[in-house]
Every structure is written in C-alpha cells, then in structure tokens.
Amino acid sequence: MNTKKRGLVIGLILLALLFAGLYILENTISSSTMLITILKKGVIYALIAVSMNLLNGFTGLFSLGQAGFMLIGAYTYAILTIPVNMRGMIYQYYDGGIVQFALPAIIGILCAGLLAAFFAFLVGLPVLRLKSDYLAIATLGFAEIIRAIIQYEGLGPLTNGSNLLRRFPTFQSVLYPFAAAAICIGAILLLINSTYGRAFKAIRDDEVAAEAMGINLFFHKQLSFVVSSFFAGIGGALLAMYQGSIQVATFKSAMTYEILLIVVIGGMGSVTGSVIASFLFVASSEWWLRFLDNEMFIGTFQVPLLRSGFRMVVFSVIIMAVVLFYRRGIMGDKEFSLTRVRNRLLNRKAGRNA
Amino acid sequence: MPEKMLELNDITMQFGGVVAVNNLSMYIGKGEIVALIGPNGAGKTTAFNCVTGVYKPSNGQVKYQGQVIVSNHPAGKMKALYAGENRDRYPHVVDPTPDKITRMGIARTFQNIRLFKTQTVFENVLIATHLHRTSNPISAAFRLNWREEQKMRELSLEMLDFVGLSAMKDELATSLPYGKQRRLEIARALATRPKLLLLDEPAAGMNPQETADLAQFIVEIKERFNLTIFLIEHHMDLVMDISERIYVIDFGKLIAHGEPHEVQDNPDVITAYLGVEDI
Amino acid sequence: MNGFERLFPYLLAGVSVGGQYALIAIGYTMVYGILRLINFAHGDIFTVAGFFMVYMSATMPLVVSIPLTIILTVLLGFTVERVAYKPLREAPRMSIMISAIGVSYLLQNLMWYVTGGLAKQYPVLPWLSNSVTILSATTKIVTIVTPLLTVALVLLLLQLINHTKTGMAMRAVSRDFETAKLMGIKIDRVISISFIIGSFLAAAGSLLYFTNYPTVTPTVGAMPGLKAFVAAVFGGIGSIPGAVVGAFLIGISENLIKAFGYSTFSDAFTFALLIVILLVRPTGLFGEKTIDKV
Incomplete structure (x- = not known):
C-alpha cells in the first residue's frame, strides 16, 4: 500500500512537471514548429492507442474497428459544434444542414465519446460472440459500413456527405489535448487496475478458465468494447480539432492498422508502451525520417533511393522488424516503474562490486 | 440419506457421430466425496463439462440442490437417434453459461491446468x-x-x-x-x-507421495470449507483412499457403482481397465 | 429497352468481376484453411501484380511480360510467406495476423514510393480488350473470358486437391495441422505450395481485372481483396467451391445494386453480407463446425 501511494504521488508530480514544462515550451517557441505539432498529434494518438490497447492488449479482443468509432466521434463533435452562422456556408449543398444549434466544445467532445460508445454497444451485441479471427473481420466490416453510411448523400443534411466539415472549435495550446488525454488515459488506467481490469486480463489469458471462475464473458467483453470505443470517439473528436477539418476519407481502415502497429510496437498490455510508441511513431513519420523523402546530392552525385515516399518504406520495414523480432514490443506487458529502474541500477552496481 | 447436492439424470452428450456420454445417471449427496472413474477417453471430463455449462448435453438434466440447472432434449434430426421415454423426459431447455453455474456455487479445476x-x-x-x-x-x-x-x-x-x-x-x-x-x-x-467442488484429475502426473498428500489435502478442504466433492480420476490410489462412493464409466456408459471395495472387485471394471497401466 | 436488357450489362459485369474476385478469394481461403491466417497482404499482392505488368510491358513485349508478371507475383507470395509468416508459426494467432497487416502496410508504401503517387495505366491486352456485342450489350471480350477461365482454373485446382498426393497432404494439413506434422507431411512444402497457387491465381485475376478497370493505384486492390475475403468467409473459409460461389454472388449482387441506382451502397453490401453470414452461420455455406475441447 505504501509503495503504491508513493508511486501515485510521484506520478502526479511528474505529470505536473510535464504540464509546467509544456507551458514554458509553448511560450518560448513558435507554435508552428515541428516539436509542438508532434506533441499535439502524438498525445492524441497516444489516447487512441491506449484505448485500442485496452481492447486488444488487455482483453485480448482482436478488433479492427477503431477507425469507425473515431470517425463517429469526429463527426459527432463537428456536427454539434460548428457555429450556427457558419453552417450555411459549410452545408452549402444541403441548405445549411439539419442541425441548427451549436454546443460548447467540451459538451461536443463528451457527446462524441458517448455516441461512439453507443454504436459500439450495438455492434458488440452480435459481434463479440465470434471467434477471434472472425471478430477482426467483422469489426473491420462494421467500420467500413459506418464509413459508407456517413458518406451517403442522403444523410448530407446531417453529415455534409463526402464534403469537408470545418470551422468547428479547435484548440490553440498544446496543453489542451494533453489535459484531455491525461484525464482519459488516467481513467483507463484506473479501470485496468480495478477488479474489472483483472477480469479483462483473465479473459485475455484464458477465456474458458475465466468463465469457470464466474466471469461473464459477454458482459465484460461488451464493457471493454464500449469503454474502448468511448475513448476512441473522444480521440476522434480531438483529432478533428487538431486537423481543423475532417472528411470521411481520413478514417479508412489504414488508420486502424497504424494504431494497431503502434500498440504492437509499444507492447500489447502496456499503457506506457502505447504512449511512448505513439510519440515515436508520430515523430518518425512527421519529422525524423522526413529527410529520407528529400533528394540529397553529394557534390553532383545523387544519392539513390532518397525521394518522396522512401520515408514510409523505411518506416514499414522497421515496423516489420519489430513485429518479427521484438514481438513483445518496447515495454512488453509491463508499465514503466521507477522501482524497476532503481532495482536494475542497483543490480548493476552490485555486480560491479562483487 | 443426505440431501442430494448434485444429480445427473440420463445425461447424454453426442458430437456428430460420437456418443461421448451415454445416459449417465448419478448423484452426489451433500458432504460426500464421490468419484467418477474410467479409462482414458471414457467420457469423464465431458460429463463434467455438461454439468458446468461448457457443453450443452444432447439429452438429460442436471439438478443442483434440487433445482434443475441444465436440461435439454434432442431436437430435429437428432430425435430419430434417441429411442424410448428418455427422449421426451426433459422437455424444458435450460442452458446456462459456465459463469452462471459457478455463481451458483459449483467450482471446478481443469485436467490440463488452466x-x-x-x-x-x-x-x-x-x-x-x-x-x-x-x-x-x-x-x-x-x-x-x-x-x-x-x-x-x-x-x-x-x-x-x-x-x-x-x-x-x-x-x-x-x-x-x-x-x-x-x-x-x-x-x-x-x-x-463454492459449495460443490469438481476436481478434474487432480493427481495427474503425481508420484505416490504427492498423491497421498493430495488425498489428505482434499479431505482437509472438504472439512474446512464444508464442501461436497466430485472427483474425476484415473489414479486408483487417490480414489480408493478418499471416495465414499465410486461410479465407473467406460465408453460413456455407466458400468459399475458402489463403495470402493465393491467396485474394486467388480469384474466389468477390471475388464475395462485391463491392459491399462495404473500409473 | 425492357428490364432484362437494361440489367444484362450489369449481370455480365457482375459475372465477370465475380470471377476475378473468385480467383483472389481462393488464395485467401486456401491460406486460411491451412494456416488459420487471414492473409491481409493478399489483396496487395494482387495490386503488385498489376504494377508488375504495367512496368514490364513498358519495356518488354507482352509475350514476355505476361509470364514474367505471373512468375514474379508467385515469387513475391512465396517470399512473403517465408519471411513474414513462417517465423511466427508457433506464435499466438494475433502475432501472425499483425505481421500480415504489417506486410500489407509495407507493400502499399513500397508501391506509393515506386510509382511516385501517380496512377498508372494498365497496358491494353490484345484480343481481351476487344469489344464484343451480346444481346445489345457492348462489352469487352475479357468479360466473357473471365468466368470461363475462372471455372476452368478452379476445376483444375480441385483435381489437384482431390486426386494428387500433394492435394491430399494439403487437405490433411488443413484438417489437423499438428497431426499432419507428426505423420511426416512436409508442412513447409504444403504451405509454400498453397501460397504459390494462391499468388498464381491472384496474378491471373489481376490480368483480367485490370483489363476491365485499367487504372492502377497502390490502394486499388484493397476493396477487391476485402470483397474476395468476404466471399471466402461466406462460402466457408477453407472451402474452395464455397469461395467461388461467394465471389460470384458478391460480384453479381453489387452490380445489380448499381443497376438499381444505389452505387454508394454497392461496397457496403459486401460488408452487410459479411455481418449476416457471421451471425447466422459463421462457418459459411460449406464450412465445417469445429468443437473446441476443454
């Protein structure tokens, strides 16, 4: 009990330091620098990755429907928060659209999560009884159906069909997404460490044994699915705010694959792993590997291979390497813990002195 | 006669063409230690699975503390395969999930440790x-x-x-x-x-000393937690040591039933086990 | 123009694209039957075959580029299996599926890189691309050839599976992986052959498909791939005739949906079908039920 409380206090202090650091950072460098962009996008992906890890890594449900729930979240947020005076212009093909009110951003975000959770509940009813491979393909299928429905011209007055939605409230400061993500990830961590989280892990390890110990599979799978999708919806809303405009095409299944790969790289079953891997992913794809996309000349000799698109190829190869050789990912199924770091350092010291 | 804790009535389990359990009827009294034994593949674990809701039996009924907790009868094409009054004896269908059974107070262990x-x-x-x-x-x-x-x-x-x-x-x-x-x-x-504990081959892979310790342990937990114990075993020593009554099945059918010494001398039981090394 | 005449071109298109889906679907169903793996990369192998053809035919005569495309595609399928799936055979199921997703991701990014993001035009294959008129519907010859070729190839494959030693080995492995291994069946060989056959059929399918829809982009194979997969699930994953039936059903249905004016939903139909079959009969039309032993 004592170590746990101490860990919690240290965690909170670190979090406070983080926010202080971000605040200082933001006020010293321009907000359009790569670093700030990566922090914003990275933390949003972190939330989404953790929500996916809850479902895939902690409960063992191989679901590929994340993009669908993110899409629902993003669109719910946008539809509910676009200022009324803008609607005429944005919904120009649909006579200003059906929704003629605007809610505050926070309410919009909450609704995004709730609606995503609601649809997850509906989808879960038939789908969660299926075996793992079939679950994957069924959730993928539902994500595609959701995409088709939202793109449907007939729903244009609500969703603007295949046109962009924009001019909804966005955030300026990097502290905004960090605060939102911290609260959400914190909630997920609390759930994981509760008795329900233990039930999730039991289901992941051995469904049959879990059931024999009195754990109702369907209820707990639904719980995990709904909670995961709630936060995926919030992630989708935050992503909308980050991008400034959204359209259905962004939320293809390719996005789900990217999140899945992030979770795998970070370690299925590790929240800290997902967070770290998200930042690594965003930093690599947006920033560090950017140079690979640019033609480079040494004197008059053009370095072969380096041109647009090479960055993603290198990136994919790295991911394959992780999947094949480092299957447990960066953190395996462990969380970051100062005691572990301290023990490892102490062991090293003891080894040296012996 | 102590209250019947668990009752299996005409439990039959059929997988395609294979009848794994064939009209098994047995009961366990409150506070008893009862064993179900038989050679490998006789259908013992399948019987367990019918009781705990893992399998839905093709026919038959399970009663726990006097209440029906599992019940089924053959339907459709299957009906033709079942003759006699057995077939229509259990018209209701009760099909709980395993977690429900556990919450009623029936717990189990697994043959291949899970x-x-x-x-x-x-x-x-x-x-x-x-x-x-x-x-x-x-x-x-x-x-x-x-x-x-x-x-x-x-x-x-x-x-x-x-x-x-x-x-x-x-x-x-x-x-x-x-x-x-x-x-x-x-x-x-x-x-x-739990009130009823189902142990699936708890002595598998143990040497005689360990088996003896286990036997003592099972009796201890029965006393301590006021349990009724239903035991599947393959290991004769454990069974003979602690069971009050034994049911013997072979090829899914009940072939003998009684107290340990009766069963031990039963010629059908000996035939069933003939050639199988008692490890 | 009466109702049938209006529908006929759509039916033709449906049968044709159904055949193309069938050729892809067989690859999925064979690999799943043997490895229990949903080969997410299969649709991308189909697309790569298209690109092979585009680049080969730009510098070589068709007589060379067609067989070369097929050979390279088969080689690609074989290599993917050896490099990305074989090492994970003992790993939990999720790992190998994630690897398949990773391969799919890699192939798509490779294609983007090589093509520079521009769509490529598929070369015109003589004779197949010629127009022909049937019952007042004008279409290309490839539309007629596809279903015939598909059926011929499938019959050939079924012969292989049911009447050769290799085929028997494949059936054994797909029935019970562990026991087949213990019985001395060369698992690696069986698996490689499945991938080779699957890739061969995908290459054949790509020749036919891109003659009909000549724009090739890195993501163009995703939809046909997914639809072919649904076809395989519908027919009973592991059953080749089932996959073919499913593929034709999807091809025809989606074109009929377009005929009635709901094109936006033609893709969604496939997924609705998927959901329905998974709910009503997850093992598919001709699939087998398996019982998990506890």
Missing part, C-alpha cells in the same frame, strides 16, 4: 473473487469500492495461506512447479466460495 499465464500466483486467486463483487465498473475504477477490494484481497491471501503458497504469491503462476500449480488451481477455485 492458470492465467501472465498473472502472478496472488492475482490468479484474486481474479476468482471478482464474481461476488457488488460494485459497478465506474465505482470500481474510482476506488469507491475499496472496502470490497480489501475483502477480496484478504480472501485471496487466506486461500493462498491455506494451500501453502503464500511465500510465492508474487511469482508468475507459470513459474511454479507442477504440483504447486495444481494447488494454485484448487486455491483459485476455492476463492469463488
């Missing part, structure tokens, strides 16, 4: 206390259920202490030696606070 591999010894037992929770996910997440959580932990520690595994409570469950893993599985089942 521990939670990524969890520690303590966590394995702790998970088994979840079923008696009264908190909902939100209150659990925000720790409003701290009293309940504390009770769960105390119960788990108590169980571990009882089976003698307290010292290794923070080890990974799979790092335990085989014999201790079996004890852990039993501790886990006990943490669900």
Whole structure:
C-alpha cells in the first residue's frame, strides 16, 4: 500500500512537471514548429492507442474497428459544434444542414465519446460472440459500413456527405489535448487496475478458465468494447480539432492498422508502451525520417533511393522488424516503474562490486 | 440419506457421430466425496463439462440442490437417434453459461491446468473473487469500492495461506512447479466460495507421495470449507483412499457403482481397465 | 429497352468481376484453411501484380511480360510467406495476423514510393480488350473470358486437391495441422505450395481485372481483396467451391445494386453480407463446425 501511494504521488508530480514544462515550451517557441505539432498529434494518438490497447492488449479482443468509432466521434463533435452562422456556408449543398444549434466544445467532445460508445454497444451485441479471427473481420466490416453510411448523400443534411466539415472549435495550446488525454488515459488506467481490469486480463489469458471462475464473458467483453470505443470517439473528436477539418476519407481502415502497429510496437498490455510508441511513431513519420523523402546530392552525385515516399518504406520495414523480432514490443506487458529502474541500477552496481 | 447436492439424470452428450456420454445417471449427496472413474477417453471430463455449462448435453438434466440447472432434449434430426421415454423426459431447455453455474456455487479445476499465464500466483486467486463483487465498473475504477477490494484481497491471501503458497504469491503462476500449480488451481477455485467442488484429475502426473498428500489435502478442504466433492480420476490410489462412493464409466456408459471395495472387485471394471497401466 | 436488357450489362459485369474476385478469394481461403491466417497482404499482392505488368510491358513485349508478371507475383507470395509468416508459426494467432497487416502496410508504401503517387495505366491486352456485342450489350471480350477461365482454373485446382498426393497432404494439413506434422507431411512444402497457387491465381485475376478497370493505384486492390475475403468467409473459409460461389454472388449482387441506382451502397453490401453470414452461420455455406475441447 505504501509503495503504491508513493508511486501515485510521484506520478502526479511528474505529470505536473510535464504540464509546467509544456507551458514554458509553448511560450518560448513558435507554435508552428515541428516539436509542438508532434506533441499535439502524438498525445492524441497516444489516447487512441491506449484505448485500442485496452481492447486488444488487455482483453485480448482482436478488433479492427477503431477507425469507425473515431470517425463517429469526429463527426459527432463537428456536427454539434460548428457555429450556427457558419453552417450555411459549410452545408452549402444541403441548405445549411439539419442541425441548427451549436454546443460548447467540451459538451461536443463528451457527446462524441458517448455516441461512439453507443454504436459500439450495438455492434458488440452480435459481434463479440465470434471467434477471434472472425471478430477482426467483422469489426473491420462494421467500420467500413459506418464509413459508407456517413458518406451517403442522403444523410448530407446531417453529415455534409463526402464534403469537408470545418470551422468547428479547435484548440490553440498544446496543453489542451494533453489535459484531455491525461484525464482519459488516467481513467483507463484506473479501470485496468480495478477488479474489472483483472477480469479483462483473465479473459485475455484464458477465456474458458475465466468463465469457470464466474466471469461473464459477454458482459465484460461488451464493457471493454464500449469503454474502448468511448475513448476512441473522444480521440476522434480531438483529432478533428487538431486537423481543423475532417472528411470521411481520413478514417479508412489504414488508420486502424497504424494504431494497431503502434500498440504492437509499444507492447500489447502496456499503457506506457502505447504512449511512448505513439510519440515515436508520430515523430518518425512527421519529422525524423522526413529527410529520407528529400533528394540529397553529394557534390553532383545523387544519392539513390532518397525521394518522396522512401520515408514510409523505411518506416514499414522497421515496423516489420519489430513485429518479427521484438514481438513483445518496447515495454512488453509491463508499465514503466521507477522501482524497476532503481532495482536494475542497483543490480548493476552490485555486480560491479562483487 | 443426505440431501442430494448434485444429480445427473440420463445425461447424454453426442458430437456428430460420437456418443461421448451415454445416459449417465448419478448423484452426489451433500458432504460426500464421490468419484467418477474410467479409462482414458471414457467420457469423464465431458460429463463434467455438461454439468458446468461448457457443453450443452444432447439429452438429460442436471439438478443442483434440487433445482434443475441444465436440461435439454434432442431436437430435429437428432430425435430419430434417441429411442424410448428418455427422449421426451426433459422437455424444458435450460442452458446456462459456465459463469452462471459457478455463481451458483459449483467450482471446478481443469485436467490440463488452466492458470492465467501472465498473472502472478496472488492475482490468479484474486481474479476468482471478482464474481461476488457488488460494485459497478465506474465505482470500481474510482476506488469507491475499496472496502470490497480489501475483502477480496484478504480472501485471496487466506486461500493462498491455506494451500501453502503464500511465500510465492508474487511469482508468475507459470513459474511454479507442477504440483504447486495444481494447488494454485484448487486455491483459485476455492476463492469463488463454492459449495460443490469438481476436481478434474487432480493427481495427474503425481508420484505416490504427492498423491497421498493430495488425498489428505482434499479431505482437509472438504472439512474446512464444508464442501461436497466430485472427483474425476484415473489414479486408483487417490480414489480408493478418499471416495465414499465410486461410479465407473467406460465408453460413456455407466458400468459399475458402489463403495470402493465393491467396485474394486467388480469384474466389468477390471475388464475395462485391463491392459491399462495404473500409473 | 425492357428490364432484362437494361440489367444484362450489369449481370455480365457482375459475372465477370465475380470471377476475378473468385480467383483472389481462393488464395485467401486456401491460406486460411491451412494456416488459420487471414492473409491481409493478399489483396496487395494482387495490386503488385498489376504494377508488375504495367512496368514490364513498358519495356518488354507482352509475350514476355505476361509470364514474367505471373512468375514474379508467385515469387513475391512465396517470399512473403517465408519471411513474414513462417517465423511466427508457433506464435499466438494475433502475432501472425499483425505481421500480415504489417506486410500489407509495407507493400502499399513500397508501391506509393515506386510509382511516385501517380496512377498508372494498365497496358491494353490484345484480343481481351476487344469489344464484343451480346444481346445489345457492348462489352469487352475479357468479360466473357473471365468466368470461363475462372471455372476452368478452379476445376483444375480441385483435381489437384482431390486426386494428387500433394492435394491430399494439403487437405490433411488443413484438417489437423499438428497431426499432419507428426505423420511426416512436409508442412513447409504444403504451405509454400498453397501460397504459390494462391499468388498464381491472384496474378491471373489481376490480368483480367485490370483489363476491365485499367487504372492502377497502390490502394486499388484493397476493396477487391476485402470483397474476395468476404466471399471466402461466406462460402466457408477453407472451402474452395464455397469461395467461388461467394465471389460470384458478391460480384453479381453489387452490380445489380448499381443497376438499381444505389452505387454508394454497392461496397457496403459486401460488408452487410459479411455481418449476416457471421451471425447466422459463421462457418459459411460449406464450412465445417469445429468443437473446441476443454
């Protein structure tokens, strides 16, 4: 009990330091620098990755429907928060659209999560009884159906069909997404460490044994699915705010694959792993590997291979390497813990002195 | 006659063309230790699975403390294969999921130990206390259920202490030696606070000394937790040592029933086991 | 123009694209039957075959580029299996599926890189691309050839599976992986052959498909791939005739949906079908039920 409380206090202090650091950072460098962009996008992906890890890594449900729930979240947020005076212009093909009110951003975000959770509940009813491979393909299928429905011209007055939605409230400061993500990830961590989280892990390890110990599979799978999708919806809303405009095409299944790969790289079953891997992913794809996309000349000799698109190829190869050789990912199924770091350092010291 | 804790009536389990359990009828009285034995593949674990809701029997009924908890009758094409009054004796269909059965007070262990591999010894037992929770996910997440959580932990520690595994409570469950893993599985089942405990080949892979210890242990837990025990075994020594009554099945059919000494001398039983080495 | 005449071109298109889906679907169903793996990369192998053809035919005569495309595609399928799936055979199921997703991701990014993001035009294959008129519907010859070729190839494959030693080995492995291994069946060989056959058929399918829809982009194979997979699930994953039936059903239905004016939903139909079959009969039309032993 004592170590746990101490860990919690240290965690909170670190979090406070983080926010202080971000605040200082933001006020010293321009907000359009790569670093700030990566922090914003990275933390949003972190939330989404953790929500996916809850479902895939902690409960063992191989679901590929994340993009669908993110899409629902993003669109719910946008539809509910676009200022009324803008609607005429944005919904120009649909006579200003059906929704003629605007809610505050926070309410919009909450609704995004709730609606995503609601649809997850509906989808879960038939789908969660299926075996793992079939679950994957069924959730993928539902994500595609959701995409088709939202793109449907007939729903244009609500969703603007295949046109962009924009001019909804966005955030300026990097502290905004960090605060939102911290609260959400914190909630997920609390759930994981509760008795329900233990039930999730039991289901992941051995469904049959879990059931024999009195754990109702369907209820707990639904719980995990709904909670995961709630936060995926919030992630989708935050992503909308980050991008400034959204359209259905962004939320293809390719996005789900990217999140899945992030979770795998970070370690299925590790929240800290997902967070770290998200930042690594965003930093690599947006920033560090950017140079690979640019033609480079040494004197008059053009370095072969380096041109647009090479960055993603290198990136994919790295991911394959992780999947094949480092299957447990960066953190395996462990969380970051100062005691572990301290023990490892102490062991090293003891080894040296012996 | 003690109250009947568990009753199997005409339980039949058919997989495609194979009849794994054939009209098995048996009962277990409250507080008894009853064994179901038979050669490998006789259908013992299948019978267990019919009781615990893992399989839905093709025909027959299971009663627990006088109430019907599992019931089914053949339907459609299957009907033709079942002759006699047996077929229509159980018109109602009761098909619970295994977790429901456990919550009624029937716990089980597995033939091929099924521990939670990524969890520690303590966590394995702790998970088994979840079923008696009264908190909902939100209150659990925000720790409003701290009293309940504390009770769960105390119960788990108590169980571990009882089976003698307290010292290794923070080890990974799979790092335990085989014999201790079996004890852990039993501790886990006990943490669900059962009234009836189903043990599936608990002595598998044990040497005579370990088997004797296990026998004593089973009697201890029966006394301590006021249990009724239903045992599947293959190991004659354990069965003869502690069972009050024994049912013998072969090829899914009941071939003998009685007290240990009666069964031991039964010629059908000997034939069934002939050629099979008693390990 | 009466109702049938209006529908006929759509039916033709449906039968034709159904045949193309069938050729892809067989690859999925064979690999799943043997490895229990949903080969997410299969649709991308189909697309890569299209690109092979585009680049080969730009510098070589068709007589060379067609067989070369097929050979390279088969080689690609074989290599993917050896490099990305074989090492994970003992790993939990999720790992190998994630690897398949990773391969799919890699192939798509490779294609983007090589093509520079521009769509490529598929070369015109003589004779197949010629127009022909049937019952007042004008279409290309490839539309007629596809279903015939598909059926011929499938019959050939079924012969292989049911009447050769290799085929028997494949059936054994797909029935019970562990036991087949213990019985001395060369698992690696059986698996490689499945991938080779699957890739061969995908290459054949790509020749036909891109003659009909000549724009090739890195993501163009995703939809046909997914639809072919649904076809395989519908027919009973592991059953080749089932996959073919499913593929024709999807091809025809989606074109009929377009005929009635709901083109936006033609893709969604496939997924609705998927959901329905998974709910009503997850093992598919001709699939087998398996019982998990506890």
